[in-house]
Amino acid sequence: MLNISELKFDEKGLIPAIVVDAVTKKVLTLAYMNEESLKISLEKGLTCFYSRSRQELWLKGETSGNYQHIVSITADCDNDALVVMVEKDGPACHTGTDSCFTKPVYESEDLHEFSYEGLMELIRGRKTDRKEGSYTTYLFDKGMDKILKKVGEESTEVIIAGKANDKAETVYEIADLAYHVMVLMIEMGISLEDIHRELASRHVIDHKVKQEKMTQ
Numbered sequence: 001m002l003n004i005s006e007l008k009f010d011e012k013g014l015i016p017a018i019v020v021d022a023v024t025k026k027v028l029t030l031a032y033m034n035e036e037s038l039k040i041s042l043e044k045g046l047t048c049f050y051s052r053s054r055q056e057l058w059l060k061g062e063t064s065g066n067y068q069h070i071v072s073i074t075a076d077c078d079n080d081a082l083v084v085m086v087e088k089d090g091p092a093c094h095t096g097t098d099s100c101f102t103k104p105v106y107e108s109e110d111l112h113e114f115s116y117e118g119l120m121e122l123i124r125g126r127k128t129d130r131k132e133g134s135y136t137t138y139l140f141d142k143g144m145d146k147i148l149k150k151v152g153e154e155s156t157e158v159i160i161a162g163k164a165n166d167k168a169e170t171v172y173e174i175a176d177l178a179y180h181v182m183v184l185m186i187e188m189g190i191s192l193e194d195i196h197r198e199l200a201s202r203h204v205i206d207h208k209v210k211q212e213k214m215t216q
Contacts, residue, residue, distance in 0.1 A: 004038060008080040014050060015082060019092065021099075022071040022085040023196045024117040028092035029100040031060075033082065045070050047084060066090030116192055119179075123186050139183050147187055150180045 009015050014032040021028055031049040033041065037057050040048040047060045047068040061067030068086040075082055093100040126136035139147050154177040161169040185191070 002075055002079070004035060006079055007038075007075060007082075008078065009035065010080070014052070015080060017047075017049065017082045017084050019047060019068065019084045019086055021092075022087050023193050024115065026099055026115070026117065027101055028068075028086070028088065028098075041070060041073070041084075047086060061089060064090065064094075066092070068092070116182075120182055120186065120192060123182055127186055136183060139180075140187065144187060147180065147184050151177070151184055154180050 007015055013034045015034075015038070017031050017033050019028045019031060020026065031047075032052060033048070034050045034057075037048040037050045040057065040059070044059070047070060049058055049060065050056070051058050067089045068084075069088070071085040071087060073082055073084050091098055093102075123136055126134055127140045130137045130141065139150065154173065157173040158170065158177050161173045185195075
């Protein structure tokens with residue numbers, strides 16, 4: 001582990017901290033820390049920054065309730081910048097948006113960004129604003145029984161492809177299954193964060209079980 005004394009703060013005693021959502025991997029904000037705010041962050045497990053405009057420390061969420069629980073802090077190769085992975089309680093931006101980065105400057109016509117969160121938002125949009133001719137809209141119109149039927153059918157297709165040891169087909173069918181499971185999640189009000197927390201809790205349990213076996 002890198003010691004705080006090894007970090008390179010600038011001439012004003014600050015170091016940039018890029019805050020990233022540990023679940024979605026979305027960049028939430030760029031803030032600054034000094035040595036004191038970094039120490040507070042480590043002690044509390046919550047992000048604490050130094051405001052350059054107010055020239056004072058501020059614990060994120062202290063007034064809004066939108067705390068950022070620190071998962072990890074990593075320095076770059078020059079030790080002069082930090083990436084802070086967090087699980088957040090609410091919007092990261094003071095404007096109320098999920099991220100401070102909301103203003104597109106350039107978008108490639110050929111390359112397209114993909115994220116599970118983005119796909120979930122698209123599916124959620126089909127539920128709230130039923131676009132005519134959309135397959136996703138069709139599933140929501142048909143309701144839970146149809147959605148569950150499709151999840152079952154796609155699960156079977158994954159099994160068949162896997163049994164045939166056909167990697168390409170298995171990847172294709174897993175993608176189909178993942179999509180239909182996400183439709184089910186939106187229908188039931190289940191978020192990616194819900195699944196993330198469940199899997200994270202199982203990882204901890206699995207780790208404990210492994211350690212218990214090693215000590216036997």
